[in-house]
Amino acid sequence: MRLISRLKFQTKISVGTFLIVVAVALMTAVPVSRMASRAIIEESRGRGLALAENFSLRLADAMLTQDLLRMKTMADELTAVGDDIVYAFVLDESGDVLAHTFKKGFPVELKAANVANGKGARIQLLDTGAGLVYDYAVPVVISDRRFGTARLGLSRSRAEAEVGRLLLTFGGLSVAAMAAALLLSSIFARRVARRINLLKEYAQEVVRGNLDIETASTLKKNCWEIMDCGRTHCPAYGRPRHRCWHMHGTLCPDCAPADSQGRKACERCPVFRENAGDEIQDLSETFGIMAMTLKRQIGALGQQQQLMRTILDATPDLVCLLDAEGRYLAVNRAFAVFLDQSEEQIIGRAESEIFPQDQAAKRQADTRAILASGRGGQAEVSVPTPQGQRWFHEVNVPVRDPAGNVLGVLKTARDVTEVKQIEEKLLQAQKMESLGKLAGGVAHEINTPLGIILGYAQLLQDDVPEGGQVREDLRIIERQAKVCRKIVADLLGFSRQHESSMGEMDVNESIREVASLVRHTFNLEKVAIELDLDGELPAITGDREKMGQVWMNLLNNARDAMPGGGAIRVLSRRRGPEGGLAVSVADSGTGISPEHLGKVFDPFFSTKGVGEGTGLGLSVSFGIVQNHGGTIEVESPAPPEFRPTWTDGAAGVGGPGTVFHVLLPQRLAPRLAPPGPDTRETAQPQTTQQEKATA
Amino acid sequence: MDLAARATSFSRRGLGRLLFCPLICALLLCLGCAACSPGADDDPVLRVDLSRRQETVAPTSKAGITYAYLPQYSHTTSYKRHHLLVEYLAKATGLPLRQVFPNTFDEHMKMVAQGDIDISFSNPFAYIKLSEQGARCFARSLEASGRPEFRGQIICRSDNRAIKTLADCRGKRWIAVDPHSAGGFLFALGHFYDLGLKRRDFAEIAFAPGPGGKQENVVLAVLAGKYDFGSIREGTLDVLKGRIDQDQIRILARTASYPGWLFAARKGLDPGVVEKIAQAMFALSAVNPEHAAILEAAGLKSIIPARDQDFDPVRGLVRKLGLD
Secondary structure, eight states: OHHHHHSOHHHHHHHHHHHHHHHHHHHHHHHHHHHHHHHHHHHHHHHHHHHHHHHHHHHHHHHHHTOHHHHHHHHHHHHHHOTTEEEEEEEETTSOEEEEOOSSSEETTHHHHOOOOSSSOEEEEEEOSSSEEEEEEEEEEETTEEEEEEEEEEEHHHHHHHHHHHHHHHHHHHHHHHHHHHHHHHHHHHHHHHHHHHHHHHHHHHHTTOOOOOOSOOOSSOHHHHHTOOOTTSTTTTOTTSOGGGOSSOOOTTOOOOOTTSOOOOTTOHHHHHHOOOHHHHHHHHHHHHHHHHHHHHHHHHHHHHHHHHHHHHSSSEEEEEETTSBEEEEOHHHHHHHTSOHHHHTTOBHHHHSOHHHHHHHHHHHHHHHHHOOOEEEEEEEEETTEEEEEEEEEEEEEOTTOOEEEEEEEEEEOHHHHHHHHHHHHHHHHHHHHHHHHHHHHHHHHHHHHHHHHHHHHHHHSOTTSHHHHHHHHHHHHHHHHHHHHHHHHHHTTOSOOOOEEEOHHHHHHHHHHHHHHHHHHTTEEEEEEEOTTOOOEEEOHHHHHHHHHHHHHHHHHTOTTOEEEEEEEEEOTTTOOEEEEEEEOSOOOOHHHHTTTTSTTOOSSOTTSOOSOHHHHHHHHHHHTTOEEEEESSOOGGGSOOOOTTOOOTTSOOOEEEEEEOSSOOGGGOSSSOOHHHHHHHHHHHHHHHTO | OOHHHHHHHIIIIIHHHHHHHHHHHHHHHHHHHHHHOOOGGGSOEEEOOOSOEEOOOOOOOOOSEEEEEOSSSOHHHHHHHHHHHHHHHHHHHOOOEEEEOOSSHHHHHHHHHHTSOSEEEEOHHHHHHHHHTTOEEEEEEEOTTSSSEEOEEEEEETTOTTOSSGGGGTTSEEEESOTTOIIIIIHHHHHHHHTTOOGGGSSEEEEOOSSSOHHHHHHHHHHTTSSSEEEEETTHHHHTBTTBOGGGEEEEEEOOOEEOOEEEEOTTOOHHHHHHHHHHHHTOOTTSHHHHHHHHHHTOSEEEEOOGGGGHHHHHHHHHHTOO
């Protein structure tokens, strides 16, 4: 058996076919030869009987006349006619020999060797020493009277010689058939094995990764030629090595619908009848389709894998997959970058090998808890990084197999530091908005009685003599009422509840005007003003007076930040393609502490001493800029690119400095048109503003 | 079991079975055939030594009274018709009577003349010849018709349109039974003579080949179209009933009746023997079932006494035709 299993397929087919032919030849030749032999013997036997009976009938007249010559003639004729007739003779009713064909006497023993009793013939097989002889004894009967016996000897050896020749012929034919079978089976086996070997080579190519194999042969006539369809967009069109009945989605209108298992019923299709091959051909074609499908699927899989990888790598979230042992199975690029290691360094390692001990312990505990419970979790955690403390929103979920068993943990962490900052700034903005409303309401309510107080104080001054105490008191009342009115006006400005006249204005020109107004005063206080204005700045829509107030407030604020003197640098720049502009006012002062940085635009917030300021300057500026659809931001310490470059005669230039950025749109958006504060509308600019304020 | 394991298993076990099963089956079948087939070898064989030879001697003819039937039919038919009568006569008379079979009319005549035939059953024309040699009739037969005479018949094929009447036989080919046949030639010749047709008026007059079966041969020769017409004794067509299609034969004419067949004793036969035989013949009665079978086989109604002058009409015919 082991030897058989080691044989080549071609040899197996050849040997198998040959053995089958031998078996069939034996099964047929032996019984057929035997039957034929028997038939020949029987036929010979029957022929002898017919001859003997005929001999007997013809003897009747001669027996009646006792015509011995006629009897002798008839006997001799018999032996002359058939060369297998050994002898013939006639006995009378007494058993005496009337005529015979023997020469040199009649064999004594032959007469009694076969005796026909009754009227029927009797056959006796005789062994004469020279061969076997069928002896026939047929009575000569006329009108129920027996006149004698006709005897005939038929050589069986001759019939057997015929049988021998027949067997020899059969044997020769069988051997020829076996030889032909061996030859044909070898040719057939070679053909089959060649095709199977070809399939094996194709399979080996597939194993080696070469899926661009063409296993099917080209056809004499392709499906689109047979059907003359002209459907060039059909998937089978123009593919001579792919059979349409193996393909899905063909557009042939004559295609029978596929059955419930997706197989096509193509037996009646002329294309199938013309081109369908045998099972090996079918296997070969199916193999080709399989390779093609495999290639397509692998391509799609690779594409999907690449896509998934791209998605994973493109996401800023930190994504990692851990197995049940807590080792990394996969990480995305953000995760690797976050850890400042390559993916290969991370894969296969445990969290304890990657993270510092304190973090690793907590992460491993979380992982174990998820693996044990099968429940995920999410949390916001603060993680120390080289760039400082960062906030992450972590989502950890268990990964299950189809049976529901937990195989690992998928961890994603999103950096929400900026979101948290934005949330804080949003709170600040909401606070400012509320303050604006409150301040505006209070100022509006106070403004009227304050006007009345101021009016009456002025009127009463006319009623009292000048120089008197009363008049002096009234002046004090008038002066303080005016102070109050200024405060009220500022509060209204902060809450954007004042009137404004919008028009086209040149920001650079506005800045130059204000700078020229204060330059002299500032010089006296050893504060230098440096203008770095963009000459290509576009005109904007704004209130020239209000914007001038903004520049004035910012310059004053800068000067106040440099009590020992210093330098102020004003920059105007065109902003990006959106067409806005930015004006930055930087000083070289002491800067603003981080805890105050979020409060500088609050009304009445001031770090100056009592009586040195109302704390409304920046608040008013904030309101005006917002009223123009812009934003105002503060940075401290000031980035180097904004810091003043002039240091001549300036003192205190070594401070960290502060820079205020006023960002203005070129055209005022209608929805931002004054009056009235709008929390939602201002939220987005403030967000931008706050990002820089906290940087 | 996975596919690969199944494939391997098939490769080893399946292929082995595939290869060896047919061989085993074939061998078993062959052995079975060889064992079960009843052959000619089953015949018992008898050992015979053919070398021991001896010369044979033909048995001598038996002595006794010989009886012969003028060979108008085959010997077998003659035997079948008369062997019962011969056996009856032998038994009734106690004489060693046996039937002999001359091959031709001439041989019959010759054997009677030579004394090889003691009792002859012949037609009246033959008797005319025999009587000239000294033979004497002593009994005559009644035909199956019940009359002591019989007739001849002139026949042709039913589809022979050239012969509608006897006159149409002129210039035609004629086959007769035998020149010595009464019903099969002589009566017909006399009949034509009376109509003015002589022997020379026929294209050919042929006689049926012998020995024996000559009456039947005439019918068969006409039927085969070898001759245009033929002459037979009445009753021949009945003998051939079932062997030929009778509708294919047309009887053109029947001759005049003449005395029928007769039994004659050769010249010199003991009259006592003749008397014994004659009495035994006359004793045959159709009412006796045993006799009836004998008479039926011989085609006779009965046997009655006869005298030589009973056959003078035939002698007249012979003279008329110039055959004497």
